[in-house]
Amino acid sequence: MAKQLQPRGTGWSAAASPLFGLVALWMAVYLVWSVWAAAWLTAWIVDGAVPSFGVAWALALFTWDTETTWPGLPTPLVMVTSVLFVGATLALVMVGLRVFHGVRGDAEDAVTALNTGDETVAELARPAAAEKALRLRRSTLLGRKARSLKDADVGLVIGGVKRPRDKSGPTLFASWEDTILAYMAPRAGKTTAMAIPYVLAAPGPALATSNKGDVWAATAELREERTGERVWLFDPQEVTHQGRGMWWNPLRGVDNVEAAHRLAGHFVLTIDDDSKKDMWGPAAKALISQLLLAAALDDETLAIVGEWLHDAKQPRPVNVLQDHGFTAYADALRETQNIVSETRDGIYTTARTAARCLDDPAIMRWVTPPDDFDVDEFDPRPFVRSRQTLHLLSKSRSAAAPLIAALTDAVFLSAEEAAEGQGGRLDPPLVAVLDEAANICKIADLPDMYSHLGSRGIIPVTILQSYRQGVRVWTENGMEAMWSAATVKVFGAGLDDHKIVEALSKLVGQHDVSTGSFSFGDGKGNHSVQLRRQEIMQGSDIRQIAKGEALLFATAARPTLVEMHPWYENPDAKEIGAAIEKAHGLITAGARNRLPHGSQTQG
Ligand SMILES: Nc1ncnc2c1ncn2[C@@H]1O[C@H](COP(=O)(O)OP(=O)(O)O)[C@@H](O)[C@H]1O
Ligand SMILES: [Mg+2]
Structure with a gap:
């Protein structure tokens, strides 16, 4: 990035021409003197003599009077020495400048301004980060020394502090009580x-959402090897073509209005049409939650909810709710069913759009009990106490997305319950990477959850392409809540929203920039320096953050530019590369065979 973040405001323009004259004159003097120095050096070596340097000597050189300039010395030898001499002095000057800048950096450069002096990020780096890990993971790191901790035990690696001139600074970690929010354009390194x-580094259970098979491909086999525990793959749209190796019952644990409402929320959030969402959304959510609760109470599966949504006159859910004592809920459902047909159709159509995955038998196979008993049921409760891995895949903005959100939410809930049973903090912590969260993991309560997940040992890593993408799902208020509750915020390459870019520029702050100017008058040159306040990173600098780099905002630390550590630059790159290769083979084979439904290759 140093390339783009050039020092600004050196005002040479108007005063340039007299200055260039001056510089050219001194360059000429330097060259003539260099030839003299080279001749003198040659004479010294071969035991000759050269007249002293002066105007007379220079004139002799210009008239090519070699008998005067270097009497008795071979001219070619003097020429070669001259070239070497000029080369050597220039090289020396360059090295000198580099060393000087390396020590001091460009005062105007953002990297220098932000990243010199480690005290403001010390809490995120070793040894402080390791000490903190020991404190937060008392039960699993008991008796360990801070020094002996591996990176993976210290925290999630955000990157190395970027330094002026290619050197890299200390590695920074998100701790086991942080909540992470990242914004990055496509192909920026998410x-x-x-x-x-x-x-790969998660010390306990790991969950990852993705709209592609890449995270699964890179980590599934290695996680299984390293943890010795199961890697689950929830892939209702067959992104990886690995067949169904698990199923999950979203209705398990839905035995009250609160739980039903929460589950219904994931469906309604997937409605893309904003006007429809505003007009019918709340009523559709109520309807879905009433039907979900009725299905759960009646020991039915999720499939029946789909049937009931197509039959607005169906009396059974009303009766079930009534029988189980949910009178108000039963009345509300009856009212919806008997409302004027236009309104009722609006509500039912919206609910059906939100829950359209219920109409897709291929997707429903993953959330309804299997006919064959080989397929294991995924239960979030033991999962959060294990070192297992759960991959959740769905194509962007697809029908299956609400199920991804619902399963992630169920894991969060189980993790919170488990944390309460462990003195408030899950240890080892749960790492939940919500890649493409705004497309496939629209958990309605995510912004609220951000304020307490970290303190329970649940580390959410929500990765979005832009702030606006988040606003579309969680609204402006929701995003503001998430923004302020996230303790680690990472801004990578390709941020393009002017509002966020300007806000970041303000948050990074200002510094003094010196502006040099040179004027030429009355036969002499004047160099003057002015100081002025300027943004350390202007909006355009933030827009130009390079791929693989990021601006980091962490609680109690100064904004810092970091170089991220992608897996292919880490020590285990070869191993991961091989795993990806192998997984791609499996995906290709799976796609070719179009595995018959119900077959199991994963587990
Ligand atoms: N093994 C690799 N070696 C070098 N570059 C890679 C490798 N794998 C991916 N990349 C590059 O890293 C960049 C970031 O990729 P990725 O993290 O997948 O982007 P995204 O932010 O969309 O998830 C891309 O430009 C990609 O081409
Ligand atoms: Mg990606």
Whole structure:
């Protein structure tokens, strides 16, 4: 990035021409003197003599009077020495400048301004980060020394502090009580520098959502090897073509209005049409939650909810709710069913759009009990106490997305319950990487959850492409809540929203920039320096953050530019590369065979 973040405001323009004359004159003097120095050096070596340097000597050189300039010395030898001499002095000057800048940096350069002096990020780096890990993970790191902790035990690696001139600074970690929010454009390193390394490094259970098979491909086999525990793959749209190796019952644990409402929320959030969402959304959510609760109470599966949504006159859910004592809920459902047909159709159509995955038998196979008993049921409760891995895949904005959100939410809830049973903090912590969260993991309560997940030992890593993408799902208020509750915020390459870019520029702050100017008058040159306040990173600098780099905002630390550590630059790159290769083979084979439904290759 140093390339783009050039020092600004050196005002040479108007005063340039007299200055260039002056510089050219001194260059000429330097060259003539260099030839003299080279001749003198040659004479010294071969035991000759050269007249002293002066105007007379220079004139002799210009008239090519070699008998005067270097009497008795071979001219070619003097010429060669001259070239070497000029080369050597220039090289010396360059090295000198480099060393000087390396020590001091460009005062105007953002990297220098932000990243010199480690005290403001010390809490995120070793040894402080390791000490903190020991404190937060008292039960699993008992008796360990801070020094002996591996990176993966210290925290999630955000990157190395970027230094002026290619050197890299200390590695910074998100701790086991942080909540992470990242914004990055496509191909900026979300998957390679965050999702994949975080899943591999998770000390306890790991969950990852993705709209592609890449995270699964890179981590599934290695996680299984390293933890010795099961890797689950919830892939209702067959992104990886690995067949169904698990199923999950979303209705398990839905035995009250609160739980039903929460589950219904994930469906309604997937309605893309904003006007429809505003007009019918709340009523559709109520309807879905009434039907979900009725289905759960009646020991039915999710499939029946789909049937009931197509039959607005169906009396059974009303009766079930009534029988189980949910009188108000039963009345509300009856009212919806008997409302004027236009309104009722609006509500039912919206609810059906939100829950359209219920109409897709291929998707429903993953959330309804299987005919064959080989397919294991995924239960979030033991999962959060294990070192297992759960991959959740869905194509962007697809029908299956609400199920991804619902399963993630169920894991969060189980993790919170488990944390309460462990003195408030889950240990080892749960790492939940929500890649492409705004497309496939629209958990309605996510912004609220951000304020307490970290303190329970649940580390959410929500990765979005832009702030606006988040606003579309969680609204402006929701995003503001998430923004302020996230303790680690990472801004990568390709941020393009002017509002966020300007806000970041303000948050990074200002510094003094010196502006040099040179004027030429009355036969002499004047150099003057002015100081002025200027943004350390202007909006355009933030827009130009390079791929693989990021601006980091962490609680109690100064904004810092970091170089992220993608998996392919880490020590285990070869191993991961091989795993990806192998997984791609499996995906290709799976796609070719179009595995018959119900077959199991994963587990
Ligand atoms: N093994 C690799 N070696 C070098 N570059 C890679 C490798 N794998 C991916 N990349 C590059 O890293 C960049 C970031 O990729 P990725 O993290 O998948 O982006 P995204 O932010 O969309 O998830 C891309 O430009 C990609 O081409
Ligand atoms: Mg990606």
